[in-house]
Amino acid sequence: AQSVTQLDSQVPVFEEAPVELRCNYSSSVSVYLFWYVQYPNQGLQLLLKYLSGSTLVKGINGFEAEFNKSQTSFHLRKPSVHISDTAEYFCAVSLFGNEKLTFGTGTRLTIIP
Amino acid sequence: GAVVSQHPSWVICKSGTSVKIECRSLDFQATTMFWYRQFPKQSLMLMATSNEGSKATYEQGVEKDKFLINHASLTLSTLTVTSAHPEDSSFYICSARGRIQGGGNQPQHFGDGTRLSIL
Numbered sequence: 001a002q003s004v005t006q007l008d009s010q011v012p013v014f015e016e017a018p019v020e021l022r023c024n025y026s027s028s029v030s031v032y033l034f035w036y037v038q039y040p041n042q043g044l045q046l047l048l049k050y051l052s053g054s055t056l057v058k059g060i061n062g063f064e065a066e067f068n069k070s071q072t073s074f075h076l077r078k079p080s081v082h083i084s085d086t087a088e089y090f091c092a093v094s095l096f097g098n099e100k101l102t103f104g105t106g107t108r109l110t111i112i113p
Numbered sequence: 114g115a116v117v118s119q120h121p122s123w124v125i126c127k128s129g130t131s132v133k134i135e136c137r138s139l140d141f142q143a144t145t146m147f148w149y150r151q152f153p154k155q156s157l158m159l160m161a162t163s164n165e166g167s168k169a170t171y172e173q174g175v176e177k178d179k180f181l182i183n184h185a186s187l188t189l190s191t192l193t194v195t196s197a198h199p200e201d202s203s204f205y206i207c208s209a210r211g212r213i214q215g216g217g218n219q220p221q222h223f224g225d226g227t228r229l230s231i232l
Contacts, residue, residue: 034220036223041122041225041226041228042225042226043117043119043206043207043208043223043224043225043226044157044206044208044223045223046220046221046222049220090156090157099145099162099210100147100159100162101147101159101221103156103157104156105155105156106155106156
């Protein structure tokens with residue numbers, strides 16, 4: 001079975017500073033990888049996804065992530081954060097041919113003015 | 114983009130009552146819908162997967178008689194929490210996915226969730 005680990009439960013970052021949210025996965029077969037953002041009392045919004053091809057994936061709101069197969073990682077980055085980026089971020093994985101998503105425990109990103 | 118509407122957004126009710134939550138895909142046909150449960154400061158846990166016109170597939174440990182799921186059309190799925198008790202209080206989120214074409218992967222589109230509080 002696949003699993004997702006988000007080691008950082010909380011990440012405080014000053015406004016306009018860069019940020020990296022870490023995600024590692026475990027799977028014996030090939031996977032699809034996703035990052036979702038959740039604002040308070042809302043559902044999840046897809047930030048970006050890796051299905052195949054280029055390992056550097058660009059998403060919405062200036063975020064990007066890089067798939068590293070050898071390190072089984074899919075870290076999320078943004079070069080300069082804004083107050084509006086304050087939210088909970090979830091990394092998720094699904095197996096090829098399997099529609100179910102397995103989520104990590106989430107990372108709360110707090111932007112400090 | 115794909116929009117999923119979930120209703121109600123918040124419900125408070127007495128212990129023992131049943132509560133129905135609706136999940137609608139507004140601008141696409143959702144062949145598959147998913148229901149998740151999220152406890153405070155925790156991740157989403159998949160409860161069940163439903164395909165239009167078929168019985169839902171429940172994850173291990175989820176009581177199918179407690180959480181009734183109906184997916185009668187390509188745009189609507191409902192989750193009914195029967196005889197709800199305080200321990201059922203949680204944030205319930207649905208997601209929907211359209212028809213897969215060409216072997217590709219369609220992402221799930223999420224509703225805004227329903228906060229259920231049982232007194």
